[in-house]
Amino acid sequence: MSDNLEISTMLFSLFGGLAIFIYSMNLMGDGLQKAAGEKMRRILEVLTSNPLMGILVGTLVTMIIQSSSATTVMVVGFVSAKLMTLPQAIGVIMGANIGTTVTAQIVAFNLGDYAYLITAIGFILFFFFNKKIIKYIGQTTFSFGLLFVGLNVMSNAMKPLAQSEVFTDIIYCVSNNPILGLIVGALVTLILQSSSATTAVLLNLAREVGADGQALISLQGALPILFGCNIGTTITAILASIGARINAKRAAMAHTIFNVAGSILFMLFLPYFAKFVAFISPKGQEIEVVGRQIANAHTSFNVINTILWLPFVALLAKIVTFIVRGEEDTEENRVLYLDYKILNNVAVAMDLATKELTRMAELARKMMANAKKAIINSDTDAAKKVHEIEDIVDMLQTEIIKYLSTMLSQSALTDRQSVRLAGLMHITNDIERMGDHCKNVAELAMEKIDRDLPFSKEAISDLSNAFNKLNDMVDHSIQSLSEGNISLAKKVLAEESEIDKLETDLRDRHIKRLDSGLCNPASTIMFIELIHNIERIADHCNNIAEAVLEDLENNSASPGTDSSPATDIP
Structure with missing residues (x-):
């Protein structure tokens, strides 16, 4: 009875910490948008036919709103409203994938010891100052600290789990079977609707010491799960394109092809990519550096995948046009821009x-x-x-x-x-x-x-x-x-x-x-x-x-x- 109660407590703590983490990400994105001012809404208007500009804008917008899914949904809406062409949308989506890795980089710094101090400073700025800009900075700081509070709660819940032989065996099976890891990463992200949240859980798991005294998940074991996160996050764009115009569906399909093709390619070169990430990351004992390695792998995957696809944006547009067939309607008797x-x-x-x-x-x-x-x-x-x-x-x-x-x-x-x-x-x-x-x-x-x-x-x-x-x-x-x-x-x-x-x-x-x-x-x-x-x-x-x-x-x-x-x- 006590064992069941202990397991239930750990699970509730784990999901509670995850809920705090996701809420703080959304709150931080909202605060950053407000602090950036009204001019942020003009950022997407600087887009040209140059895909590189789209990538830069997509990266910047996603860094501000802290969600590649939100950026992608926005892009799908713009394409549906004919405010953005398909090639422009593809560039922004590529940039969104890069921008979302900022969250993992922040989490990898492991500022858990300062979580409550940062949260308190943010609360003071928000609650005791009347100037809007200071309040928005306070909201951002508060949510930044709250993000690490959620991570601390998850970490405390995972410590006893890491010593459980049953849990260790499950993690061992997932991390030693790349295909299974890819599927698990995709499914968890599908459920959470946030690749950043899945990556944060993965980082916390990797930092825990297993029963054998080693990191619970090695870098090479974490990579397939990380690739699966990038596949799972495409479901948001697909859902957003339901009922939208045909070019919006093509934008969502481009996002899916981009992430799936990149994941499959990197799976084929998994050992070499793991060596590359280890080379560019800090050196030391695995348990101490694996968090930073996973964050660097997340960024490297999306940057390299974008560089590989950049010369083929026009080709990708043709591919999705071939897959998602049909003609754009010219109907005027309906709403065109509201989303x-x-x-x-x-x-x-x-x-x-x-x-x-x-x-x-x-x-x-x-x-x-x-x-x-x-x-x-x-x-x-x-x-x-x-x-x-x-x-x-x-x-x-x-x-x-x-x-x-x-x-x-x-x-x-x-x-x-x-x-x-x-x-x-x-x-x-x-x-x-x-x-x-x-x-x-x-x-x-x-x-x-x-x-x-x-x-x-x-x-x-x-x-x-x-x-x-x-x-x-x-x-x-x-x-x-x-x-x-x-x-x-x-x-x-x-x-x-x-x-x-x-x-x-x-x-x-x-x-x-x-x-x-x-x-x-x-x-x-x-x-x-x-x-x-x-x-x-x-x-x-x-x-x-x-x-x-x-x-x-x-x-x-x-x-x-x-x-x-x-x-x-x-």
């Missing part, structure tokens, strides 16, 4: 929402072009097109608001992000209202056609001129939204005043035409309603510009000046 799988990365998710908003605004712009055509040329087909596009705009409004609301409920937003999210919600409604006014114009056009109401040449000229000025204003507001352009946003504000003045002038000119008998009195109400709708569209463009300006002005403020009270706990 719920990356809501945990708020900055990137907001950028995707902005791109969907820009697309929604461009559709409203098409509605306006067709509304103008309908009223000026008495074109019934153009009027029908306005109604067709309006259904898409309404759908996008619903989906964008739902996406932003989910983000608000699932994520802890910074003050800066809260302001931006509120602005995006207001912009969504403004764009939808622009579409409504375009629909009003189309309905007035149909009424004009049905009732055969005549408009004078002067009235048609005035309306055409008003639509042209409005067209410029809408274009400027869309461009300011998509590019974050301050000068264009300010230009929209000035143009709105011109449209207000133009509405008054057009009304006065129409009254004069009525007095002189140039215009039909029956068309007066319709003309007034038309110019009112034009003015209302301009008002919504103005609202969009104001939201963009507020966002950019908040973004220019330094996060270090924020003195809001500390209310959240890491």
Whole structure:
């Protein structure tokens, strides 16, 4: 009975320590993202067609967010949204594999003796300081110390296990059968959904002294398990690609081929790779250096595998295109950019929402072009097109608001992000209202056609001129939204005043035409309603510009000046 209780206690301690480790990794990634500032969301935008740049960016992003799986899921989402090409995605995925090895290097330093000191310092920085940047550094430091607390708990649980003959026999079978080790590494990573966690457990096991007085797992015994970790981590990308567009599936397949092919190749040269790792690692007794050797093996495997594949990125893209066949759809009647799988990365998710908003605004712009055509040329087909596009705009409004609301409920937003999210919600409604006014114009056009109401040449000229000025204003507001352009946003504000003045002038000119008998009195109400709708569209463009300006002005403020009270706990 006591033996069973002791085994249960050890297992609970082991899994408890593992839970603390995984939680601290996620918390540290969140703190690093916040400390890096809002500009981190722009990192992926520097990508070019050069795969080397993609590798560097993938490495950097993964080092910041502390998860190759999160980077890969993000990449799959970007490919699905057509924000990234397949070759670019392959480069970033390769870099993500390198970036994730940083965690193993940190763990290999074995700072367990300082775990509680680091955790205490992090807690003080987070809890007693109000400046956001210090709080974020505190969160990162706290989680860094907590990471080693989890490792200490796991290590204490493993010490008695290492002396168990049954456990030692199991480890001996796994470490002396490379194929079995590969399978175990893959399965454990599949379950934990984190190659870093599997590697941390492997490092801790290797540091324990077995019943024979030697390291529980040798370097050569640990390598197949390590290779299996790289295979197991590909399942995250595969799951993320389910239901995504075909190029996203190809990106996930590229990740799988890259890791599986690399693992098989290194298995064939296992003894030589083990000698290489031992050569570049510190020298000494195995029990003292095996942790550093495993960390170096993890980094070396991913760096060498990336170097080997780098010249063949284009070939890999062709291979996955051949394996995952099909054509990219051109469907416009659905969401293109919103991806719920990356809501945990708020900055990137907001950028995707902005791109969907820009697309929604461009559709409203098409509605306006067709509304103008309908009223000026008495074109019934153009009027029908306005109604067709309006259904898409309404759908996008619903989906964008739902996406932003989910983000608000699932994520802890910074003050800066809260302001931006509120602005995006207001912009969504403004764009939808622009579409409504375009629909009003189309309905007035149909009424004009049905009732055969005549408009004078002067009235048609005035309306055409008003639509042209409005067209410029809408274009400027869309461009300011998509590019974050301050000068264009300010230009929209000035143009709105011109449209207000133009509405008054057009009304006065129409009254004069009525007095002189140039215009039909029956068309007066319709003309007034038309110019009112034009003015209302301009008002919504103005609202969009104001939201963009507020966002950019908040973004220019330094996060270090924020003195809001500390209310959240890491």
